[in-house]
Amino acid sequence: MKHSNQAPFWLLFGAGGMVSALIGAALVFLTGLAGPLGLFGPANPITYEHLVAFARNPLGGLFIFFVIALFLWHAAHRIYHTLHDFGIHLNAFWWLCCYGVAAAGTLVALVSLFKI
Amino acid sequence: MTVRKPYVRSMEGWWNRVPFFRRYMAREVTAFFVAVYGLVMLAGLVRLSQGQAAFEGWLAQLRGGWSIALHVVLLLVFMYHTYSWFEIMPKTMPPVVIGGRKLAPGTITGLGLAAAAAASTLVLVIAWVLAR
Numbered sequence: 001m002k003h004s005n006q007a008p009f010w011l012l013f014g015a016g017g018m019v020s021a022l023i024g025a026a027l028v029f030l031t032g033l034a035g036p037l038g039l040f041g042p043a044n045p046i047t048y049e050h051l052v053a054f055a056r057n058p059l060g061g062l063f064i065f066f067v068i069a070l071f072l073w074h075a076a077h078r079i080y081h082t083l084h085d086f087g088i089h090l091n092a093f094w095w096l097c098c099y100g101v102a103a104a105g106t107l108v109a110l111v112s113l114f115k116i
Numbered sequence: 117m118t119v120r121k122p123y124v125r126s127m128e129g130w131w132n133r134v135p136f137f138r139r140y141m142a143r144e145v146t147a148f149f150v151a152v153y154g155l156v157m158l159a160g161l162v163r164l165s166q167g168q169a170a171f172e173g174w175l176a177q178l179r180g181g182w183s184i185a186l187h188v189v190l191l192l193v194f195m196y197h198t199y200s201w202f203e204i205m206p207k208t209m210p211p212v213v214i215g216g217r218k219l220a221p222g223t224i225t226g227l228g229l230a231a232a233a234a235a236s237t238l239v240l241v242i243a244w245v246l247a248r
Binding site for chain 1 (some may be wrong): 158160239240
Protein backbone atom coordinates (compact mmCIF):
# COMPACT_ATOMS: atom_id res chain seq x y z
CA MET A 1 0.00 0.00 0.00
CA LYS A 2 2.90 2.29 -0.73
CA HIS A 3 0.91 4.63 -2.95
CA SER A 4 -2.19 4.80 -0.79
CA ASN A 5 -1.60 8.50 -0.02
CA GLN A 6 -1.60 9.32 -3.72
CA ALA A 7 -5.32 9.00 -4.40
CA PRO A 8 -6.53 12.27 -2.81
CA PHE A 9 -3.77 14.26 -4.50
CA TRP A 10 -4.57 12.68 -7.81
CA LEU A 11 -8.28 13.45 -7.36
CA LEU A 12 -7.51 17.10 -6.53
CA PHE A 13 -5.24 17.24 -9.58
CA GLY A 14 -8.01 15.88 -11.80
CA ALA A 15 -10.72 18.11 -10.35
CA GLY A 16 -8.53 21.21 -10.62
CA GLY A 17 -7.50 20.32 -14.14
CA MET A 18 -11.11 19.90 -15.17
CA VAL A 19 -12.33 23.15 -13.59
CA SER A 20 -9.41 25.13 -15.04
CA ALA A 21 -9.92 23.54 -18.47
CA LEU A 22 -13.64 24.37 -18.41
CA ILE A 23 -13.60 27.96 -17.11
CA GLY A 24 -9.97 28.95 -16.43
CA ALA A 25 -9.53 31.01 -19.61
CA ALA A 26 -12.85 32.80 -18.99
CA LEU A 27 -11.78 33.65 -15.42
CA VAL A 28 -8.39 34.98 -16.56
CA PHE A 29 -10.16 37.14 -19.13
CA LEU A 30 -12.72 38.32 -16.56
CA THR A 31 -10.46 39.16 -13.60
CA GLY A 32 -7.24 40.02 -15.44
CA LEU A 33 -8.37 41.82 -18.59
CA ALA A 34 -12.10 42.66 -18.81
CA GLY A 35 -12.32 43.82 -15.18
CA PRO A 36 -9.20 46.01 -14.92
CA LEU A 37 -9.62 47.42 -18.45
CA GLY A 38 -13.36 48.02 -17.97
CA LEU A 39 -14.32 46.06 -21.09
CA PHE A 40 -17.85 45.46 -19.76
CA GLY A 41 -18.53 49.18 -19.55
CA PRO A 42 -20.62 50.29 -16.57
CA ALA A 43 -21.55 46.67 -15.68
CA ASN A 44 -18.08 45.78 -14.40
CA PRO A 45 -18.20 42.72 -12.11
CA ILE A 46 -14.65 43.27 -10.81
CA THR A 47 -15.41 45.99 -8.27
CA TYR A 48 -15.17 45.98 -4.48
CA GLU A 49 -18.94 46.08 -3.96
CA HIS A 50 -19.77 43.31 -6.42
CA LEU A 51 -17.00 40.99 -5.23
CA VAL A 52 -17.78 41.45 -1.53
CA ALA A 53 -21.43 40.65 -2.24
CA PHE A 54 -20.36 37.62 -4.30
CA ALA A 55 -17.95 36.37 -1.62
CA ARG A 56 -20.58 36.76 1.14
CA ASN A 57 -23.07 34.69 -0.83
CA PRO A 58 -22.61 31.04 0.27
CA LEU A 59 -22.53 29.78 -3.32
CA GLY A 60 -20.25 32.59 -4.45
CA GLY A 61 -17.90 32.00 -1.53
CA LEU A 62 -17.76 28.26 -2.25
CA PHE A 63 -17.06 29.03 -5.90
CA ILE A 64 -14.14 31.33 -5.04
CA PHE A 65 -12.79 28.82 -2.51
CA PHE A 66 -12.95 25.84 -4.85
CA VAL A 67 -11.48 27.70 -7.82
CA ILE A 68 -8.45 28.96 -5.86
CA ALA A 69 -7.87 25.73 -3.90
CA LEU A 70 -8.34 23.38 -6.85
CA PHE A 71 -6.13 25.47 -9.16
CA LEU A 72 -3.35 25.40 -6.54
CA TRP A 73 -3.66 21.64 -5.85
CA HIS A 74 -3.83 20.85 -9.56
CA ALA A 75 -0.67 22.87 -10.22
CA ALA A 76 1.16 21.49 -7.16
CA HIS A 77 0.62 17.88 -8.18
CA ARG A 78 1.54 18.43 -11.82
CA ILE A 79 4.61 20.57 -11.08
CA TYR A 80 5.84 18.10 -8.46
CA HIS A 81 5.74 15.21 -10.91
CA THR A 82 7.23 17.28 -13.75
CA LEU A 83 10.25 18.31 -11.65
CA HIS A 84 11.51 14.76 -12.04
CA ASP A 85 11.36 15.16 -15.83
CA PHE A 86 13.63 18.19 -15.54
CA GLY A 87 16.19 16.05 -13.73
CA ILE A 88 15.41 17.32 -10.23
CA HIS A 89 15.62 14.74 -7.50
CA LEU A 90 12.34 14.75 -5.56
CA ASN A 91 12.63 15.10 -1.81
CA ALA A 92 10.79 16.58 1.15
CA PHE A 93 11.89 20.10 0.22
CA TRP A 94 10.28 19.95 -3.22
CA TRP A 95 7.24 18.22 -1.77
CA LEU A 96 6.75 21.16 0.60
CA CYS A 97 7.39 23.69 -2.21
CA CYS A 98 4.51 22.18 -4.17
CA TYR A 99 1.91 20.66 -1.84
CA GLY A 100 2.89 22.93 1.06
CA VAL A 101 2.15 26.06 -1.00
CA ALA A 102 -1.19 24.58 -2.09
CA ALA A 103 -2.12 23.71 1.50
CA ALA A 104 -1.10 27.14 2.80
CA GLY A 105 -2.98 28.87 -0.04
CA THR A 106 -6.11 26.84 0.72
CA LEU A 107 -5.92 27.87 4.37
CA VAL A 108 -5.35 31.56 3.52
CA ALA A 109 -8.30 31.49 1.11
CA LEU A 110 -10.54 29.97 3.79
CA VAL A 111 -9.52 32.51 6.45
CA SER A 112 -9.94 35.44 4.02
CA LEU A 113 -13.41 34.27 3.00
CA PHE A 114 -14.54 34.04 6.64
CA LYS A 115 -13.20 37.57 7.26
CA ILE A 116 -15.26 39.10 4.43
CA MET B 117 41.27 -3.70 -11.56
CA THR B 118 40.67 -0.47 -13.36
CA VAL B 119 38.04 2.02 -12.41
CA ARG B 120 35.80 2.21 -15.41
CA LYS B 121 33.69 5.18 -16.28
CA PRO B 122 30.74 3.75 -18.14
CA TYR B 123 29.05 5.89 -20.76
CA VAL B 124 25.75 7.24 -19.57
CA ARG B 125 23.68 8.96 -22.19
CA SER B 126 22.73 12.44 -21.03
CA MET B 127 19.04 13.00 -20.38
CA GLU B 128 19.38 16.74 -20.76
CA GLY B 129 16.79 18.23 -23.09
CA TRP B 130 15.18 14.83 -23.69
CA TRP B 131 11.79 16.41 -24.24
CA ASN B 132 13.13 18.18 -27.33
CA ARG B 133 14.00 14.95 -29.10
CA VAL B 134 10.54 13.83 -30.17
CA PRO B 135 7.42 15.96 -30.88
CA PHE B 136 5.41 13.65 -28.63
CA PHE B 137 7.68 14.47 -25.68
CA ARG B 138 7.56 18.16 -26.54
CA ARG B 139 3.77 18.13 -26.44
CA TYR B 140 3.89 16.27 -23.11
CA MET B 141 6.21 18.92 -21.65
CA ALA B 142 4.12 21.81 -23.00
CA ARG B 143 1.07 20.23 -21.38
CA GLU B 144 2.80 19.77 -18.03
CA VAL B 145 4.31 23.27 -17.96
CA THR B 146 0.82 24.85 -18.15
CA ALA B 147 0.57 23.88 -14.46
CA PHE B 148 3.09 26.59 -13.60
CA PHE B 149 0.81 29.23 -15.14
CA VAL B 150 -2.24 27.76 -13.39
CA ALA B 151 -0.31 28.17 -10.12
CA VAL B 152 0.55 31.80 -10.98
CA TYR B 153 -3.08 32.62 -11.70
CA GLY B 154 -4.23 30.80 -8.56
CA LEU B 155 -1.84 32.94 -6.50
CA VAL B 156 -2.98 36.15 -8.28
CA MET B 157 -6.57 35.30 -7.36
CA LEU B 158 -5.55 34.43 -3.81
CA ALA B 159 -3.83 37.83 -3.50
CA GLY B 160 -7.02 39.50 -4.76
CA LEU B 161 -9.11 37.59 -2.19
CA VAL B 162 -6.76 38.56 0.64
CA ARG B 163 -6.88 42.22 -0.43
CA LEU B 164 -10.68 42.00 -0.70
CA SER B 165 -10.84 40.78 2.92
CA GLN B 166 -8.72 43.75 4.04
CA GLY B 167 -11.26 46.35 2.94
CA GLN B 168 -11.99 48.68 0.07
CA ALA B 169 -8.73 50.69 0.12
CA ALA B 170 -6.60 47.54 -0.02
CA PHE B 171 -8.70 46.10 -2.82
CA GLU B 172 -8.56 49.29 -4.88
CA GLY B 173 -4.78 49.17 -4.58
CA TRP B 174 -4.78 45.62 -5.93
CA LEU B 175 -7.06 46.66 -8.81
CA ALA B 176 -4.70 49.53 -9.66
CA GLN B 177 -1.84 47.02 -9.88
CA LEU B 178 -3.93 44.85 -12.21
CA ARG B 179 -4.37 47.84 -14.55
CA GLY B 180 -0.59 48.17 -14.95
CA GLY B 181 1.06 47.23 -18.24
CA TRP B 182 2.97 44.28 -16.80
CA SER B 183 -0.16 42.81 -15.29
CA ILE B 184 -2.09 43.14 -18.55
CA ALA B 185 0.79 41.50 -20.45
CA LEU B 186 0.93 38.69 -17.85
CA HIS B 187 -2.80 38.07 -18.17
CA VAL B 188 -2.61 37.98 -21.98
CA VAL B 189 0.05 35.25 -21.62
CA LEU B 190 -2.06 33.50 -18.95
CA LEU B 191 -5.10 33.61 -21.24
CA LEU B 192 -3.17 31.98 -24.12
CA VAL B 193 -1.68 29.30 -21.84
CA PHE B 194 -5.07 28.56 -20.26
CA MET B 195 -6.58 28.14 -23.73
CA TYR B 196 -3.78 25.71 -24.54
CA HIS B 197 -4.41 23.94 -21.23
CA THR B 198 -8.09 23.56 -22.17
CA TYR B 199 -7.16 22.12 -25.55
CA SER B 200 -4.48 19.75 -24.21
CA TRP B 201 -6.63 18.62 -21.26
CA PHE B 202 -9.40 17.42 -23.54
CA GLU B 203 -6.95 16.17 -26.16
CA ILE B 204 -5.57 13.58 -23.73
CA MET B 205 -8.91 12.91 -22.05
CA PRO B 206 -9.66 9.88 -24.24
CA LYS B 207 -6.55 8.32 -22.67
CA THR B 208 -7.03 9.50 -19.09
CA MET B 209 -10.66 8.54 -18.58
CA PRO B 210 -12.17 5.05 -18.51
CA PRO B 211 -13.58 3.96 -21.87
CA VAL B 212 -17.21 4.87 -22.48
CA VAL B 213 -19.22 2.26 -24.35
CA ILE B 214 -22.40 3.41 -26.07
CA GLY B 215 -24.48 0.91 -28.04
CA GLY B 216 -21.69 -1.69 -27.88
CA ARG B 217 -19.10 0.66 -29.42
CA LYS B 218 -16.35 2.60 -27.73
CA LEU B 219 -16.76 6.35 -27.88
CA ALA B 220 -14.23 7.67 -30.44
CA PRO B 221 -11.33 9.79 -29.07
CA GLY B 222 -12.25 12.66 -31.38
CA THR B 223 -15.80 12.69 -30.02
CA ILE B 224 -14.57 12.86 -26.40
CA THR B 225 -12.21 15.74 -27.21
CA GLY B 226 -14.91 17.54 -29.17
CA LEU B 227 -17.49 17.16 -26.39
CA GLY B 228 -14.95 18.42 -23.84
CA LEU B 229 -14.10 21.50 -25.87
CA ALA B 230 -17.81 22.19 -26.45
CA ALA B 231 -18.44 21.89 -22.70
CA ALA B 232 -15.56 24.30 -22.02
CA ALA B 233 -16.96 26.82 -24.52
CA ALA B 234 -20.43 26.56 -22.94
CA ALA B 235 -19.13 26.80 -19.35
CA SER B 236 -16.89 29.77 -20.19
CA THR B 237 -19.76 31.62 -21.86
CA LEU B 238 -21.94 30.89 -18.82
CA VAL B 239 -19.30 32.32 -16.44
CA LEU B 240 -19.03 35.55 -18.43
CA VAL B 241 -22.81 35.90 -18.81
CA ILE B 242 -23.42 35.29 -15.08
CA ALA B 243 -20.71 37.82 -14.16
CA TRP B 244 -22.27 40.36 -16.48
CA VAL B 245 -25.82 39.71 -15.21
CA LEU B 246 -24.74 39.94 -11.53
CA ALA B 247 -23.00 43.26 -12.18
CA ARG B 248 -25.79 44.79 -14.23
